[in-house]
Amino acid sequence: xxxxxxxxxxxxxxxxxxxxxxxxxxxxxxxxxxxxxxxxxxxxxxxxxxxxxxxxxxxxxxxxxxxxxxxxxxxxxxxxxxxxxxxxxxxxxxxxxxxxxxxxxxxxxxxxxxxxxxxxxxxxxxxxxxxxxxxxxxxxxxxx
Numbered sequence: 507x508x509x510x511x512x513x514x515x516x517x518x519x520x521x522x523x524x525x526x527x528x529x530x531x532x533x534x535x536x537x538x539x540x541x542x543x544x545x546x547x548x549x550x551x552x553x554x555x556x557x558x559x560x561x562x563x564x565x566x567x568x569x570x571x572x573x574x575x576x577x578x579x580x581x582x583x584x585x586x587x588x589x590x591x592x593x594x595x596x597x598x599x600x601x602x603x604x605x606x607x608x609x610x611x612x613x614x615x616x617x618x619x620x621x622x623x624x625x626x627x628x629x630x631x632x633x634x635x636x637x638x639x640x641x642x643x644x645x646x647x648x649x650x
Contacts, residue, residue: 522536531642532634536553554592563638567581568600
């Protein structure tokens with residue numbers, strides 16, 4: 507199996523993307539509400555059941571100089587919860603500038619008539635796709 511999930515962890519929304527190791531491509535799936543630091547686990551469980559990912563990739567928000575910040579700790583906590591809940595391999599990957607790239611992709615799609623203003627909620631899922639595409643394109647350890 508080659509299915510991989512990617513996550514963009516936010517304080518209000520969790521962007522979720524699905525990717526394929528063989529093609530190196532990813533696409534946004536959903537933006538799941540986050541309340542009190544936890545996502546809507548039922549929605550996340552349903553996506554996991556539908557796609558059966560073998561690896562979970564969590565974007566790690568770092569400062570511009572590569573340092574940790576409060577959002578980094580939130581992403582690490584989420585990754586730990588994911589690992590305990592699903593028992594799958596968890597990868598953390600640098601997510602710097604992924605939200606900006608997702609916003610640019612959205613703007614280009616909107617200018618081309620492919621997206622509408624109401625689709626802006628999908629930017630979090632698009633950011634997760636950017637994170638996942640970067641991870642898929644990175645030099646892979648032998649087990650990836």
